[in-house]
Amino acid sequence: MIKRLIKRLPSDLLVRLYTAMPFKGIKNWIVYKAQDKFLVAVLGVITNESSQVLLLNHVYREEPWGIPGGWMELEAPEKGLKREIQEETGLSVEITGIYRAVYQTDPDRVELIFRGEVRGGTFRPCAEISDILYCEVGSWPAGLPDTQKSLIQEVLEKTSV
Incomplete structure (x- = not known):
């Protein structure tokens, strides 16, 4: 009103x-x-010390494998991504930079896509994530959406030194 x-x-x-x-x-x-309202998602292309990509097995998706991420709370975006990964996997990460921001629909949202590295922790499954996998670029598991494959490759190519 x-x-x-x-x-x-x-x-x-x-x-x-x-x-x-x-x-x-x-x-x-x-x-x-x-003002109109929309959600903000934080997503991360996260690698380990061997430059392998961290993928999570999301129990609620038809194509279950994907990069870590979640919805921001009232917090800094990098802190939100670190929190989501810690809560869902038990792993601690360092966020090394932002790749880009993208507007998406269904639901209306802004996705902030970051680059980062695993720094420690031990994986523990939760209600949302049943398993993790570190994989080489191009050696993707069945059930990783093509859009995520492309995104991972773009981020790694753009942010590699």
């Missing part, structure tokens, strides 16, 4: 109201309520 009301007001009036309003908390709440 607030969003529809705000969308009907002229933008110059909105700017004057925002500038004149003394309470930052209320201003931020109004801005938040007036």
Whole structure:
């Protein structure tokens, strides 16, 4: 309801109201309520010390193998990816850079794709991940989507030194 009301007001009036309003908390709440919402996913092409790619077996997917990732909470993106990997696998990783951001639909989301390296930990399965696999580029397991194969190769080619 607030969003529809705000969308009907002229933008110059909105700017004057925002500038004149003394309470930052209320201003931020109004801005938040007036904006469209979408999800932010963090994904990682993660390698081990042998440059093999970390893949996870996701129990809920038709094509189960894929790169690590998940939905961000209210946190820095790199921290969100590290948290997701730790929670789902028990592994600790270092994020070495961002590759790109992509807008996707169904659901509407922004995917932040990072590069990283495994630094330690011992794999332990969870409700979402039943197994992990380190593999050489091109020696993909059955059940790894073609889109992920291409993405992994792009990221590794772009970020290799």
